[in-house]
Amino acid sequence: MTIENNINLDHVDLAILRLMQENSRISNIHMAKELEMAPSAVLERVKKLEQKNVIVQYTTRINPAAVDLKLLAFISLKASHSIGCTTTAHELSKIEEVQEVHIIAGDDCYLVKVRTSDSASLMALMRNSFSKIPNILSIRTTIVLETVKEQQQLVIPKK
Amino acid sequence: MTIENNINLDHVDLAILRLMQENSRISNIHMAKELEMAPSAVLERVKKLEQKNVIVQYTTRINPAAVDLKLLAFISLKASHSIGCTTTAHELSKIEEVQEVHIIAGDDCYLVKVRTSDSASLMALMRNSFSKIPNILSIRTTIVLETVKEQQQLVIPKK
DNA sequence: TATAAATATGAATTATATTCAGTATTAATA
DNA sequence: TATTAATACTGAATATAATTCATATTTATA
Numbered sequence: 224m225t226i227e228n229n230i231n232l233d234h235v236d237l238a239i240l241r242l243m244q245e246n247s248r249i250s251n252i253h254m255a256k257e258l259e260m261a262p263s264a265v266l267e268r269v270k271k272l273e274q275k276n277v278i279v280q281y282t283t284r285i286n287p288a289a290v291d292l293k294l295l296a297f298i299s300l301k302a303s304h305s306i307g308c309t310t311t312a313h314e315l316s317k318i319e320e321v322q323e324v325h326i327i328a329g330d331d332c333y334l335v336k337v338r339t340s341d342s343a344s345l346m347a348l349m350r351n352s353f354s355k356i357p358n359i360l361s362i363r364t365t366i367v368l369e370t371v372k373e374q375q376q377l378v379i380p381k382k
Numbered sequence: 383m384t385i386e387n388n389i390n391l392d393h394v395d396l397a398i399l400r401l402m403q404e405n406s407r408i409s410n411i412h413m414a415k416e417l418e419m420a421p422s423a424v425l426e427r428v429k430k431l432e433q434k435n436v437i438v439q440y441t442t443r444i445n446p447a448a449v450d451l452k453l454l455a456f457i458s459l460k461a462s463h464s465i466g467c468t469t470t471a472h473e474l475s476k477i478e479e480v481q482e483v484h485i486i487a488g489d490d491c492y493l494v495k496v497r498t499s500d501s502a503s504l505m506a507l508m509r510n511s512f513s514k515i516p517n518i519l520s521i522r523t524t525i526v527l528e529t530v531k532e533q534q535q536l537v538i539p540k541k
Numbered sequence: 542t543a544t545a546a547a548t549a550t551g552a553a554t555t556a557t558a559t560t561c562a563g564t565a566t567t568a569a570t571a
Numbered sequence: 572t573a574t575t576a577a578t579a580c581t582g583a584a585t586a587t588a589a590t591t592c593a594t595a596t597t598t599a600t601a
Contacts, residue, residue, distance in 0.1 A: 232448065232449070237449070240442070240444055240449070243442040244441055244442045244444060245441070246439070246440055246441070247406045247407060247440040247441050247442045248406060248407060248440040250556085250557060250558085251557070251558065251559090252556085252557065252558090260580070260581085261580060261581050261582065262557085262558075262559090262582095263558090263559075263560080263561090263580080263581070263582080264579070264580050264581070266558070266559070267579075267580085268579090275448070276445055276448070277444060277445050277448040277449075278442055278443070278444060278445075279442075279443040279444060279445050280405070280442070280443040281405055281406040281407040281440070281441075281442055281443075282403055282404070282405070282406050282440075282441060282442075282443055282534060282535060283399070283402040283403045283406045283437055283439070283440055283441075284437070284438040284439040284440075284441055284534075285399055285403060285436060285437060285438060285535075285536050285538075286435055286436050286437075286438050287536055289391065289434070289435070289436040290391070290396070290399065290436075290536055290538055290539060291539060292536055292537070295484070297456075297484075297486075297493060309528075309530065312528075312530040312531075313530065315530070315531070316530050316531040319537045320537060321531065321533075322531070322532075322533050322534070322535075322536075323529070323531055323532050323533065324529070324530040324531040325454070325456075325526040325527075325528070325529050325530070326526070326527045326528040326529075326530060327456075327524050327525065327526055327527060328524065328525040328526075328527055329524060329525075331524075334456060334524065334526070338536060338537070365486050365487065365488055365490075365493065366486065366487040366488075367484040367485070367486055367487075367493070368484075368485045368486060368487055369468075369471075369484070369485040370482070370483070370484050370485075371468065371471040371472065371474070371475050371483040371484070371485060372471075372474070372475040372480065372481070372482055372483040373481075373482050374481050374482070375441065375443075375481070375534045376441060376444075376481075377444050377446055377449055377451055377481075377497060378451070378478050378479060378497070379444075379449055380449060380450060409587085409588060409589085410588070410589065410590090411587085411588060411589090419549070419550085420549060420550050420551065421551095421588080421589075421590090422549080422550070422551080422589090422590075422591080422592090423548070423549045423550070425589070425590070426548075426549085427548090542601100543600100543601090544599100544600085544601080545598100545599085545600080545601095546597105546598080546599075546600090547596105547597080547598070547599085548595105548596080548597070548598085549594100549595080549596065549597080550593105550594080550595070550596085551592100551593100551594095551595100552591105552592095552593095553590100553591085553592090553593105554589100554590080554591075554592100555588100555589080555590070555591085556587105556588080556589065556590080557586100557587080557588070557589080558585100558586080558587065558588080559584100559585080559586070559587080560583105560584085560585075560586085561582105561583095561584085561585100562581105562582100562583095562584105563580105563581085563582095564579105564580080564581075564582105565578105565579085565580070565581090566577105566578080566579070566580080567576105567577080567578070567579080568575100568576085568577075568578085569574100569575080569576070569577085570573100570574085570575075570576090571572100571573090571574080571575090
């Protein structure tokens with residue numbers, strides 16, 4: 224399911240992905256016009272992209288401020304290797320406010336992206352959730368002052 | 383357009399956001415059943431959320447490996463303050479492979495998220511794009527070995 | 542409480558997704 | 572290269588869903 228094997232996307236597939244990445248609620252008819260083919264053919268390809276797990280999810284980007292998540296922070300964590308790396312990573316993943324967990328190369332072990340309403344709730348989160356995870360040696364928090372670009376989309380290659 | 387003023391989302395709005403975040407292609411009828419109200423009423427609320435810029439975009443999450451973007455990296459940049467902070471940030475934003483640009487507190491100035499196919503193309507990117515930006519004092523690259531959680535979604539508050 | 546504004550309903554209409562049989566195209570194989 | 576098999580596309584028919592709108596209900600405000 225997760226691993227892709229014999230994926231071979233042609234330029235039509237890539238064009239579909241580009242369109243759907245830009246607007247997942249685009250109609251088949253609109254895409255079909257754009258691509259100069261029948262709606263049913265487009266639909267067939269989309270279904271195939273879903274099956275092949277090329278398309279992971281149709282989602283909605285929400286203004287964080289509108290739902291009171293104004294504080295964004297990146298947290299670097301170092302942990303002792305007494306427990307497996309993925310074990311700790313999964314502990315981190317369980318925390319609701321944690322949006323991303325990456326295992327990274329270098330001195331630190333994990334890089335975590337967190338959203339909270341404000342610095343007070345970030346503090347609370349550190350105290351109540353992060354500190355509870357065993358074998359963590361150090362925590363370094365980087366507060367984001369301003370986000371200039373946030374393109375959750377991928378740059379689909381030309382060909 | 384960007385700044386939210388008198389936004390007041392009730393629990394129905396939040397429920398809609400939760401559903402659409404999970405699946406932006408969910409039908410109105412399905413949502414209406416879930417929320418026990420008429421499809422037209424749901425539609426009206428959705429349109430309003432779009433207008434209010436609470437809903438930013440309907441997008442499609444694509445498996446990065448499927449489009450040959452297997453390398454994820456975070457890059458910390460320090461810059462001299464000879465030029466305004468946002469100027470440099472916008473230069474960084476122009477780079478296609480750059481997914482996110484954050485202005486951060488602390489010693490470094492910027493945190494940038496980048497996706498490329500492999501380390502070679504990351505190198506090339508550094509040489510051809512990042513190095514071209516004036517007044518950059520230092521660059522520190524963190525390679526992601528494995529992503530354990532990648533929830534681009536926000537945790538919509540209960541109430 | 543009276544009035545206005547906002548929100549909801551449900552039926553009618555319009556638009557879109559989905560299905561499917563037939564056809565074309567492409568790829569594989571002898 | 573000819574033949575076959577597999578894959579992809581088309582277009583019409585059908586099913587499903589979005590959208591509109593007149594009316595009703597609820598909520599907020601004077």
